[in-house]
Amino acid sequence: MGRGRAAVALNPDETQQLIIDESAAARQLRAGFPWLRFEDDLESEFRREQSDYEGSPTWPMCWERVVDKFRWLAEPFCDEALRADIIAAVDHLDEIPVADLAGLLGTVSSTARRPRSQPRF
Secondary structure (H helix, E strand, O other), rough: OOOOEEEEEOOOOOEEEEEEEOHHHHHHHHHHHOOOOOOOOOOOOOOOOOOOOOOEEEEEEEEEEEHHHHHHHHHOOHHHHHHHHHHHHOOOHHOOOOOHHHHHOOOOOOOOOOOOOOOOO
């Protein structure tokens, strides 16, 4: 399908330009964010501003949602046992040496090793 350009307003003073190749990642992005409009014309833009979202300072995530998001984000890079160990370390960060958490994070793969089990968080 070619390439498209997307302008994403992160806050009122900042807009980020993204040039997206029509690839598996772009198709996944389209599926996960149906409100995004992609144009084949490189000069076309879209804007979507959102000042409040789950995880923003005005709408913080609860611990369970943070854990769910972490599991989804980390799934391709580490197995369930390592994810559980990292979650436990973060949950008890005030009780363990930071080096313990750093050691766990150091074992996470820098490249994806497996596909995500869910297409979207």
